[in-house]
Amino acid sequence: xxxxxxxxxxxxxxxxxxxxxxxxxxxxxxxxxxxxxxxxxxxxxxxxxxxxxxxxxxxxxxxxxxxxxxxxxxxxxxxxxxxxxxxxxxxxxxxxxxxxxxxxxxxxxxxxxxxxxxxxxxxxxxxxxxxxxxxxxxxxxxxxxxxxxxxxxxxxxxxxxxxxxxxxxxxxxxxxxxxxxxxxxxxxxxxxxxxxxxxxxxxxxxxxxxxxxxxxxxxxxxxxxxxxxxxxxxxxxxxxxxxxxxxxxxxxxxxxxxxxxxxxxxxxxxxxxxxxxxxxxxxxxxxxxx
Amino acid sequence: xxxxxxxxxxxxxxxxxxxxxxxxxxxxxxxxxxxxxxxxxxxxxxxxxxxxxxxxxxxxxxxxxxxxxxxxxxxxxxxxxxxxxxxxxxxxxxxxxxxxxxxxxxxxxxxxxxxxxxxxxxxxxxxxxxxxxxxxxxxxxxxxxxxxxxxxxxxxxxxxxxxxxxxxxxxxxxxxxxxxxxxxxxxxxxxxxxxxxxxxxxxxxxxxxxxxxxxxxxxxxxxxxxxxxxxxxxxxxxxxxxxxxxxxxxxxxxxxxxxxxxxxxxxxxxxxxxxxxxxxxxxxxxxxxxxxxxxxxxxxxxxxxxxxxxxxxxxxxxxxxxxxxxxxxxxxxxxxxxxxxxxxxxxxxxxxxxxxxxxxxxxxxxxxxxxxxxxxxxxxxxxxxxxxxxxxxxxxxxxxxxxxxxxxxxx
Numbered sequence: 001x002x003x004x005x006x007x008x009x010x011x012x013x014x015x016x017x018x019x020x021x022x023x024x025x026x027x028x029x030x031x032x033x034x035x036x037x038x039x040x041x042x043x044x045x046x047x048x049x050x051x052x053x054x055x056x057x058x059x060x061x062x063x064x065x066x067x068x069x070x071x072x073x074x075x076x077x078x079x080x081x082x083x084x085x086x087x088x089x090x091x092x093x094x095x096x097x098x099x100x101x102x103x104x105x106x107x108x109x110x111x112x113x114x115x116x117x118x119x120x121x122x123x124x125x126x127x128x129x130x131x132x133x134x135x136x137x138x139x140x141x142x143x144x145x146x147x148x149x150x151x152x153x154x155x156x157x158x159x160x161x162x163x164x165x166x167x168x169x170x171x172x173x174x175x176x177x178x179x180x181x182x183x184x185x186x187x188x189x190x191x192x193x194x195x196x197x198x199x200x201x202x203x204x205x206x207x208x209x210x211x212x213x214x215x216x217x218x219x220x221x222x223x224x225x226x227x228x229x230x231x232x233x234x235x236x237x238x239x240x241x242x243x244x245x246x247x248x249x250x251x252x253x254x255x256x257x258x259x260x261x262x263x264x265x266x267x268x269x270x271x272x273x274x275x276x277x278x279x280x281x282x283x284x285x286x287x288x289x290x
Numbered sequence: 291x292x293x294x295x296x297x298x299x300x301x302x303x304x305x306x307x308x309x310x311x312x313x314x315x316x317x318x319x320x321x322x323x324x325x326x327x328x329x330x331x332x333x334x335x336x337x338x339x340x341x342x343x344x345x346x347x348x349x350x351x352x353x354x355x356x357x358x359x360x361x362x363x364x365x366x367x368x369x370x371x372x373x374x375x376x377x378x379x380x381x382x383x384x385x386x387x388x389x390x391x392x393x394x395x396x397x398x399x400x401x402x403x404x405x406x407x408x409x410x411x412x413x414x415x416x417x418x419x420x421x422x423x424x425x426x427x428x429x430x431x432x433x434x435x436x437x438x439x440x441x442x443x444x445x446x447x448x449x450x451x452x453x454x455x456x457x458x459x460x461x462x463x464x465x466x467x468x469x470x471x472x473x474x475x476x477x478x479x480x481x482x483x484x485x486x487x488x489x490x491x492x493x494x495x496x497x498x499x500x501x502x503x504x505x506x507x508x509x510x511x512x513x514x515x516x517x518x519x520x521x522x523x524x525x526x527x528x529x530x531x532x533x534x535x536x537x538x539x540x541x542x543x544x545x546x547x548x549x550x551x552x553x554x555x556x557x558x559x560x561x562x563x564x565x566x567x568x569x570x571x572x573x574x575x576x577x578x579x580x581x582x583x584x585x586x587x588x589x590x591x592x593x594x595x596x597x598x599x600x601x602x603x604x605x606x607x608x609x610x611x612x613x614x615x616x617x618x619x620x621x622x623x624x625x626x627x628x629x630x631x632x633x634x635x636x637x638x639x640x641x642x643x644x645x646x647x648x649x650x651x652x653x654x655x656x657x658x659x660x661x662x663x664x665x666x667x668x669x670x671x672x673x674x675x676x677x678x679x680x681x682x683x684x685x686x687x688x689x690x691x692x693x694x695x696x697x698x699x700x701x
Contacts, residue, residue: 122527123540143530230530231481233671248482250361251662 029267036261040253048261051254061236064151065266068237069219069273072155072162076215077208079159080166085196087167088174098171105164112161113228117143120153120229143229150235154226161225162218166211173207174200209281213274220270238266321353322596326381327362328430328583331551334617342613346603352596362386366395366588375590378597382426384417384582385655385663391425392658396586398423402598406605411623413647414582417654426584429604429613430620433646434491434578435553435639436460436567437534442467442474442544443565455570457495461514464523464545473525475518476534476543479674483532486670487579488547489515490653495572500579500653501666503673503693504686510572512677512684520682529678538564554619554639561635568646576650582623614640621647660699669696 039045052058087098107115119126120142127139145153177200185195201208223240232244245252245259329335335358343354359365362382369375370393382390390396403424410428418426438452445466446452450459467474479485489511490500498507518524525543528534533552537543539559546553547569557564569578585604587597603609607627614622619639622628628644631637646652657663673692677684 117530121530121536121540122542141527144526231483231532233481233668234529247360249662249664249668250364252665253661255662 032260032263032267035257036264040257048254048257049265051258052261052265055241057233057236057241061238061241064236065220065222065238065269067151068155068158068222069216071152072158072219073212073215075155076159076163076166077212080163080211081170083163083167084170084174087171101167102164104161105168107161109161109224110228112157113225116157116160116225117229146234150230154222154229154235157225157229158219158222162215166215169207169211169214170204173204177203205281205285209278212277216273216277217270220266220273238262238269242266319351319353320593320596321355322378322593322600323355323357323376324379324381324600325357325359325362325365325377327358327360327383328381329356329358329617330360331618337616338613341616342604342609345609346600349603350596350599352600354600363389366390366393369588369590370395373590375588375592377588378591378593379585379600380588381429381583381585383655383657384414384428384584385657387417387426387584387586387658388420389658390586391420394589396425397589397591398425399427399587399601400424402601403427406602408605408607408627409625411625411628411647413580413652414584414623417582418584426586427601427605428582428584428623429610430617431580431582431623431643431647432550432620433580433643433650433652434487434547434569435550435642435646436547436570437538437545437553437556438565438567439538439541439544440563440565441541445470452565453567455567457492457511457514457570457572460545460547460570461517461523464518465521467544468521468523471544473522474542474544475524475528476531476537476546476548477515477524477528478531478533478546478548479529479671480532481671482664482667484549484667485674486667487549487655489670489674491547491569491578492572494577494579494651494653495570495574496577497572497574501656501670501696503669503696504689507572507574509686509689512673512689515674516677516682516684518682519678550639550643551618551620554636557639558619558635561638566639566642568642569650574651576646578646578650578652579655580647580652581655583620619643659701661701662699665699666696669699 036048037044037046039047083101087094087101104112118124121127122139122141122143124142126142127136130136131139142153181199181203182195185199190198221239223237223243226235226237226240227243229235232240232248239262242259242262245255245262249255329338335356339356343356346352347354357377362380363386365377366380369377380390380396400423406427411431414428414431418424418428436452436455442463443452445463447459447462447466450456450463455463464475477485477488486501489508490498492511492514493502493505493508494500496507496510498505498511502508515524525537527537527542531537534543534546534548535552535555538546538556553566557566569576571577585601587594587601591597604613605624607622607624607630610622610624611627611630614620614627615634615636619636621640621643628640631640631644655663657666660666669692672695673684673689676688
């Protein structure tokens with residue numbers, strides 16, 4: 001009898017977490033799928049997917065979201081990895097540098113947008129700095145950027161914000177790395193680049209996968225910086241469309257279902273992206289083993 | 291040392307408990323929840339929280355929770371549907387008042403109104419009352435005003451008077467400045483914010499109704515703006531702003547026609563640097579969109595007595611003036627307050643606003659006649675973007691199509 005209770009005890013402990021997931025995660029997710037696949041009367045229909053795809057901003061939102069995720073993740077991973085490698089070398093002032101590098105992580109997205117919007121305004125601190133340094137004579141109208149320029153602008157701002165979070169994950173992985181592997185590489189005559197490529201990166205792979213997946217998901221969800229810098233619809237993103245239907249035109253008949261359909265589209269894209277990434281990684285792993 | 295510290299700690303605890311137990315019956319503090327769409331700017335909220343609410347809280351021993359949100363309709367809808375009323379007092383724009391009254395989110399306020407020794411301006415009577423019953427008391431009104439940096443004055447067209455400007459003169463003025471100094475007009479165009487109110491005001495001056503896209507009056511308004519766009523008179527950075535404050539204060543812009551509260555903010559920052567005037571005029575007069583914010587009591591409040599006292603407190607002339615002046619220069623829609631306006635910068639803004647409200651061609655915001663006012667705003671943004679992308683040109687067919695989009699949104 002006692003053993004029977006013992007067997008169920010772990011499940012009992014897990015019950016609150018499971019209940020939480022069922023109530024606040026599974027239920028809303030299922031609801032979103034249901035609402036996106038039904039018409040106003042509740043009958044099965046893909047009309048809202050059709051509406052989303054045919055919406056004038058959808059193509060731009062999809063393109064911007066994918067490009068943003070792709071470029072920002074690559075850029076952020078590369079820079080964060082380099083910074084993590086640097087900070088992993090203990091040198092005088094490395095702790096201070098780590099502290100300074102982590103500051104952007106503490107700034108919320110709304111404040112980030114305000115900080116950069118103030119900076120990039122016509123008489124903002126960036127133009128003032130460039131004029132003071134005699135690099136420009138007339139203020140540059142940064143905020144009038146459009147299309148890909150505006151997207152690049154947002155990628156740079158996002159990179160400034162999230163770089164520390166990627167770096168800290170990679171740095172944690174590096175600090176757990178056994179130094180003997182690197183030393184062995186050096187003894188056998190490997191160059192610094194070879195050590196990074198053939199020793200450090202393969203060992204860090206689980207950490208890198210975690211960092212990249214987290215970043216991919218977050219990058220697909222970007223919207224607030226764009227809205228605060230440029231307003232709704234000027235540099236559209238998929239999640240920005242959700243916010244648009246929820247906050248800006250909430251009383252339209254289709255708003256609720258459109259926002260949920262966009263949510264389902266985003267979720268599907270994120271899941272497919274992550275699966276492709278994991279599959280490619282697995283394939284590469286197999287090739288290395290062969 | 292440790293023993294001494296422990297003894298002091300124990301004594302403090304005992305003393306605290308003793309004080310707690312010996313105190314007389316503690317008077318219970320009531321609470322009042324105010325949900326408002328008014329005072330959306332953080333500085334306005336800070337002013338209300340720090341300068342206005344404490345007076346009421348102290349006098350009536352009530353703790354006021356002020357919640358400022360955009361979509362109050364949703365909150366009211368949810369509270370009514372669940373019959374769980376957490377909001378006691380609601381502050382809404384005149385454009386949505388009919389909707390709140392029709393949906394029974396608010397209850398009649400006639401007893402409160404009758405007990406007050408003040409008279410409200412007639413302008414908002416139709417929005418605040420229905421079937422002879424008063425549901426809202428207006429506490430602030432607003433219109434659009436013109437503000438110019440003194441540096442812009444030398445470029446005024448010959449014979450033009452900044453205080454009696456026509457839209458044609460405004461356009462020529464903006465182009466004169468652009469020719470000499472570059473674009474200096476702020477026309478905030480952040481999407482789904484205020485483009486329709488700015489262009490709508492011009493349309494009213496030319497005889498249009500609001501909101502319209504392709505009426506003859508609006509065609510004149512678009513043409514006028516198109517001229518300004520074509521001549522590079524409007525700052526392109528206007529697309530990044532929802533108000534002209536930063537552009538005007540930094541002197542990136544010298545000229546704008548905008549809502550009187552940001553105009554009041556600009557003017558009060560350096561009154562000697564700016565000149566303020568009523569909205570420019572067209573053939574039909576000085577056009578401006580006008581709105582009012584009213585305060586009402588929710589239908590299901592459990593704190594009706596406190597809510598009534600709160601409204602009476604807000605309606606005191608000295609409080610109304612303080613609220614109007616402290617939040618940037620709204621028009622206090624009470625005749626007794628208007629009579630006492632002086633020559634302070636905020637008073638000047640209120641007087642100019644009043645002048646436009648009483649003598650201009652004004653239109654309210656008929657938000658309740660449309661399924662979604664944000665979508666209406668979006669239509670105007672689309673038209674303006676098209677005009678900008680086409681160097682000030684707009685095809686009549688395009689305007690007709692956008693008018694149809696607007697009509698689709700009518701209830």
